Amino acid sequence: MHFLKKRTTSVEISNQFKYISNEFPLTIIFIGIGLKQRGLYSDGDDVDGILGQSGRRNTPLILRSFDIDTAEHRTEWRQLLKTLEKRIVLANKERGMLTQHWDLLFERTSGRIGPLTTLVNRACHRAVRSGTERLDEALLHAVPMDAASEHQRLEMVEKIQLALRNHR
Structure with a gap:
């Protein structure tokens, strides 16, 4: 979806994908940010609350960012870290190498899987490259992050502090 022209109307976008889906036996999966705003679920104007065919053909599935506001959400976050940890191949890998830094990883990534x-x-x-072959707090701090994650970092620190206060 990144390559759609910004000035393309929702009708033009809809027509392109209707043509493709009518001509080829395939499933189209749209992945991106702001798909609704780009007109992927409408064929122009919303008349009397009724969307065009595209709104009826497409089923949006939302992947939310992870959160830590409840014990259940913190467990989900830690489980994700455990899963990632299993895939790490380092000579000095240790169990809990990521999960022990769950708060730092949340702070640095805003709970989003891409930045994580x-x-x-x-x-x-x-x-x-350093020869340590292990992840530690200093190394996790040293890695540069994307601009959006850095922008949200203070907000994430506050979320972590609130979650820890509510956990006690």
């Missing part, structure tokens, strides 16, 4: 996997990947590369 990027951070872990970059940290692993640094660990290999």
Whole structure:
């Protein structure tokens, strides 16, 4: 969806994908941010609350960012970290290498899987290049992050502090 022209109308977008789906036996999966705003679920104007065919053909599935506001959400976050940890291949890998830093990883990534996997990947590369072959707090702090995650970092610190207060 990144390559759609910004000035393309929702009718033009809808017509392009209707043509493709009518001509080819395939399933189209749209992945991106702001798909609704780009007109993927409408064929122009919303008349009397009724969307066009595209609104009836497409089923949006939302992947939310992870949160830590409840015990259940913190468990989900830690489980994700455990799963990622299993996939790490470093000579000095330790159990809990990521989960012990759950709060730092949440702070740095805003609970989003894309920045998290990027951070872990970059940290692993640094660990290999440095010869330590393990992830620690200093290394996880040293990895540069994307602008959006850095922008939200203070907000994430406040979320973590609130979650820890409510947990006690």
